[in-house]
Amino acid sequence: MYLRALANALERKLQDYQQVIIQTEAAILSGEDKLGEVVPLPTITARFAPFQMVFPAISTLISEIEQAAMTESPFVGGKLIDLLQDKAASGVPIQKEWMSELLRSCCLVMMRQIVSWVTYGQIQDPYDEFFILQLESVKPQSTGPRAGQTTRSQLRSRSAKSTTLLTATSSAPLSTTSIKWEAEFVVDENMLPVMIPSTLAHAILFIGKSIITARQAKPKPIPIPQAMTEKHLNLILPLASDNPSSRTNDQNYISSRVLDVSKLTNIISQIRTDIANHLWIVVQIGQKVVKTLEAFRRYFLLYDGEFGLQLIDALEEFERNRLSRLGRFVTPTAPTVSIRDHDLGGILTKAAQGTRAQDDPLLRRFELRLLRPPKRTHGDTESDEKQRAQGMFDDQLLGIPVRLWFMLAWPLDFFLTTEDLGYYGD
Template identity: 25%
Template sequence: MLHELLLALVGYTGDLIIDEREHHKSLGLHLSPDAPISDQRSFKLASDISFIDSSERDLIERLITLGFYYRELDRFATKSRNLSWIRSADVSPLERAAGLSKPKTEKPSVYRRAIANGLVEILSVYRSAVLQIEQKLLSETMPILATVTQGLNKFFVILPPLYELILEIERDDIRGGQLLNLLHKRCHCGVPELQACIQRLLWHGHQVLYNQLASWMVYGILQDQHGEFFIRRQEDRDVDYGSSISDMSEKLARLSTDDSSLTDWHLGFHIFLDMLPEYIPMHVAESILFAGKAVRVLRNPSPAFQFQDALRNQQIKKGSQKVQGSSGRVPFHKEPFLDIKMIGEELLPQSEADKIETMLQDLKESSEFHKRSFECSVDSIRAVAASHLWQLVVVRADLNGHLKALKDYFLLAKGDFFQCFLEESRHLMRLPPRQSTAEADLMVPFQLAAIKTISEEDKYFSLVSLRMPSFGITVKSSQVDLPNTKTYTDGSSGAVLSSTSSETSLDGWDGIALEYSVDWPLQLFFTQEVLSKYRRIFQYLLRLKRTQMELEKSWASVMHQDHTDFAKHRNDRMNCSISQPRRQRCRPMWHVREHMAFLIRNLQFYIQVDVIESQWNVLQSHIQDSHDFTELVGFHQE
């Protein structure tokens, strides 16, 4: 009977101790590992056993519950580790291959597999205890049940909670970060033995998490085949929320480059809150997301940037080789394309990648999860990635030069250029723009102004282009068209006049806009949202400058007409007496014009000097002091 009991303690039932589920089905076989976890204890003593008294029956019933817990935990571990084929040793290889090729209804989970590995460790300790009990019983002349109870007493506080744990995991289909959450909550208990076991399970789960973090933050690769990591690709969220493929293509079309690394930076990845463990704060998750995206950018530079950087390095080498050649040594000229493979390694040196991997390895080897150590390591990794990204954007991509170009052209710092442009296009802008040729018409004065004021040394002017959108233009109607409006008997003329007046309130040339072509990796800094803000500011400043110029031209025109009239009629006393009242009538208009010119001049001075120039100096100081890319982006957007 003791051997029957010992076998039942490791999950094998027989005639003395039966499994009610198998008994009811009259199968006489062990349950398949793929069968669901039983929510009721099914190990019982056979009802027809009469030679066991009630006290021993109660004791055996209590002991065999450990066997039931062991069997269910072992089945869960076997199923989660995909090792079910080990049990069926008598199955032929062809049948085994056919079974593996069948589609599985349950989604696999690497986190469950890790937890299963921890359960196997705990169950191995339990099996060792049962084996020691067996050896002890065999050595005794009079074996008693108290020996079994004494040897397994500590497992009564371990196996039942673990069984409840796997039952909840199986029932609610818990995986990924949700599984880590559950284990982290169960760690807070008052039983030291149980706490140690659950902490061991959590340690196994964290091994998977650290492997995913290392893949993401060291190599920029997302290793998440089963959707359990809290960082996901954007396409997964779009599918979850039911957005169409066309919506996604529109988002990608907003980017001015086809480079995959920039697509990943703007639209590629997001934080999936359902899989984010509660003990990892949101700002830490955002740092992890940023670090991985930065590493992806650094490890996947644009081919055009690689070639330009190689050419720049080649020119530097040639300059140094000329100095060496003067000392009699023959320089060796290396082709630019030979250096291209080294660019990615230079952007993120291997020593820095090893440093990141070492920090994650230290966290991985720790027996317990320490929140403070984890956050400090993530902050350090983020600082490394942000520093190298700053070096790429600010130093190698010449961020200051492009910022100066945006200031010159979008913020009208090159006042002589835009003054010349408005002078050349003044006659054109007196008429409403033609939607079909407005942009081509503006290109002539734009190029003339560039020839007169822009030097050939300005390498950024080629990145600026003039645009006149054909949509959304409200053409200013002339007064000649107004009398042609017919009056209808139904009173619809009022609507026509009201719509006409609303159209005349906006000049069609206000749609003039500039576009700036930025290359990799400046799209990380100059996003489409940032460039659209620059574009709106440019349109406003250009309207101010046009208004100022027209006010000045109107004053010059009035003064010229007044001087002409005075010279023409200076000898005619009668006309002279008439010109004096004319001046009196025009004087209020001149006062209004002077007030308008005063307002526009002061508004322009305030914007250009007190706002733009002062903020430009502040931004320059931040660029010099900060070596963090995210801080730099924040300063620029402020």
């Protein structure tokens, strides 16, 4: 779909070249360009000069796409958008104009896929190019004739296996709705274009998943009202529409009209709010949210003092046992060499023994996680300071950064985000 859009856009741009050829032939035949029965070569060259500046870049672009098509990482979907965005960042005006038009055409394909997803909960992606991926467990493998299918298929397989493992090993019974909510669709980061932030992609993912889950709810489906769907269409459809009469050669206009990500972010935020508010009323999950917030108070904020004291004791005992086993092999520069997330798995259960938390089903949704520093660029002092400010006490009990975490599931994803959990766990 994206390559077809690229080809169509290139064909439109080549119509200008065809017109110059026709006009040049007409001028020669009519004698307009003749000086003493001789047509000066510079006159002809001047007519085609602009195209001499852009055709080499177009030829290079096509060669790169053709070469990548023979590998396992072809330029399709978001990867093609990234390639065109790099090519459009040119200081040559006509080259910037052409590449921006090609980029705009591919972005329109992506926007139409986004519109279908956030308004109807449907993926229009016959060739596996969209950054929202439907997993193998619920969708048969695509038969789209393109290279690079292996990577997406492997991602589906890994995600499906992870879902099966989660269901088999979870100590708490998970509902079918919860499992589908967590694992039916994911964001394929490899197909996500750079211009779309990860947070925006996950917000888009959330909206479509919400519509699908509500539509498939049992015992009674909860369809989104038609009036709300039409409202959302009116909001987002202009970003997915291309008006040929509005095309211009103005460079500033071309740059701004490729894709207004800021406007898209605002629209997606409004759609998400509308969907969440509607389902809050219809699904009537307010009581579940209240119970979850009460659990946050008991465990994140240590309102249950007895559990809090036993948790501290359990962590200190864990640290003593670990150090006694490792002895002199533990150094201040490498204290985490022999500790993994699964080593912390039984600490909460041990701390809950003999307390009210022992019989609390929500405690099973909490877990202790090791914190690993995020990847950052050299000299990113602002990121370092923010990380230190947010995790000042994470390493107080074990000497390594450990944080209490809550596993979000349907339908709490409507109202709580991972950022919210970060504030609680800090």
